[in-house]
Amino acid sequence: MIVAAMLLTAGLVQIPVVLNPDLGWLLTVDEKILDGQKLGINLFESNPPLSVYMYMPAVVFSRLSGIAPQFIVIAMVMVEIAGALLIIDRAAASARLEAGERGISAWLFAFLLAVLPGAVFGQREHIAVIALTPFVFITALRWRGLSLGPAAILAGVGAGLAMGIKPFFALVVGLPVILRVVRQRSLRPLFTSEACIAAAIVVGYGALVVVLFPAYVSTYAPMVAEAYLPIRKDLISLVPLPIVVIAASVAFLRFSAPSDFKMSGNSLPWLAASVGGAASFIIQGKAWPYTALALCVFAIAAPSLHLRTRPLRTPTLIGGLAAALLIGLYLSSPAPRFPPLQGRVQALADQPRLLTITDHIGLGHPLVRQIHGTWVGSSCAQLLGAGAILRQQSAQPNPAEQAKLDGIIDFERRHLLADIRTGRPNVILVDTYLLSSFPFDWLAWANSDPELKAELSRYREVEDVGRVRIFVDQSG
Known part of the structure; x- marks a missing residue:
């Protein structure tokens, strides 16, 4: 008993x-x-x-x-x-x-x-x-x-x-x-x-x-x-x-x-x-x-x-x-949290197709389930890209290591591009920190690829909430 x-x-x-x-x-x-x-x-x-x-x-x-x-x-x-x-x-x-x-x-x-x-x-x-x-x-x-x-x-x-x-x-x-x-x-x-x-x-x-x-x-x-x-x-x-x-x-x-x-x-x-x-x-x-x-x-x-x-x-x-x-x-100590986003995202779109540009799983999950949305990403976040960026910034990789890290970053950008093209998210949340520790411009990271920049040009920023920038598809 x-x-x-x-x-x-x-x-x-x-x-x-x-x-x-x-x-x-x-x-x-x-x-x-x-x-x-x-x-x-x-x-x-x-x-x-x-x-x-x-x-x-x-x-x-x-x-x-x-x-x-x-x-x-x-x-x-x-x-x-x-x-x-x-x-x-x-x-x-x-x-x-x-x-x-x-x-x-x-x-x-x-x-x-x-x-x-x-x-x-x-x-x-x-x-x-x-x-x-x-x-x-x-x-x-x-x-x-x-x-x-x-x-x-x-x-x-x-x-x-x-x-x-x-x-x-x-x-x-x-x-x-x-x-x-x-x-x-x-x-x-x-x-x-x-x-x-x-x-x-x-x-x-x-x-x-x-x-x-x-x-x-x-x-x-x-x-x-x-x-x-x-x-x-x-x-x-x-x-x-x-x-x-x-x-x-x-x-x-x-x-x-x-x-x-x-x-x-x-x-x-x-x-x-x-x-x-x-x-x-x-x-x-x-x-x-x-x-x-x-x-x-x-x-x-x-x-x-x-x-x-x-x-x-x-x-x-x-x-x-x-x-x-x-x-x-x-x-049970809480992990680094994002600002409340549920109400803001729901006000922009009903049951949105959601995507994030971040290395933190907690930006999109479990948010997408709470708002009854659809996750259009192929991964939870650009975590591998963040690791590669951190290694490039904090060390001096040799040419072979640099090539591997560049390949990983390209892998993340290619799949982000595919997610936007095939999933057509109507809301994208963009982080402004790397590994919740360092200020980092994830939007600039994505826009450094010409094809990604062209796809992201369809989106306009409607609000920034703390460390998060909210973009919506202006064509829809």
């Missing part, structure tokens, strides 16, 4: 807030795929294809039922959380854990997977962390030398899918397993049923991507590696969060664990998973809160699973709750 109440409450809270820029864009991509467009040919997304197709069931069911797809996403995520909790409980039952420990595990992970994510709910990282959690739980049980049932197979499936969503999660999966290898001085932990299944799914998924999405592998993915992945914060701004979160986890372990607690004890797999999440956060380098979800979830789990073994003093309990609250607030 407690778990059900947590899930129900979290689901109701998410109804008005679940639609964020990333989810809005991916739902739009799936709708365009159902309408006949091809990922990697007509549509471009920087993340691997599974990040797109994982939301396809919600779009299909939405078309069948008439329910908005973002609400179906909430239901799908709740089902996934319930499935993860069931796998965890079945593994605990097979390991013959006592009822108290099983109860704390169920309550804890219901909170960590449904309530703690807040504004991260339903994003790729959230879905991946849900899928990863049973694998880490089973690895922690194996660390204790406990026997497991068939739940390990399902845990392996979840871990494999999570790594397909984002390859960085291999660090979360791998570090606890490597610890077992070191501890046992044997390679046998690499060949458990869950590890083998996870590896098989990753290999199979990679083969499917190569076969089904050759354009993504040969053309788009190299541009992502060249222009998008290098966009990152300085290391000095990335490291403090993992240090603080993991240090707090270890400190609370000292207070919540038994008096004979040792750092080599049963919490080490959870700490290793948290360190893997920290490494993923740092390697991605974007410092976006949702990329720290794995770090935070497993860092909280490590000490919390010891709550039944030792009574906590009131100051320690208050400190732990405060730390969890701060982490929750951090995960």
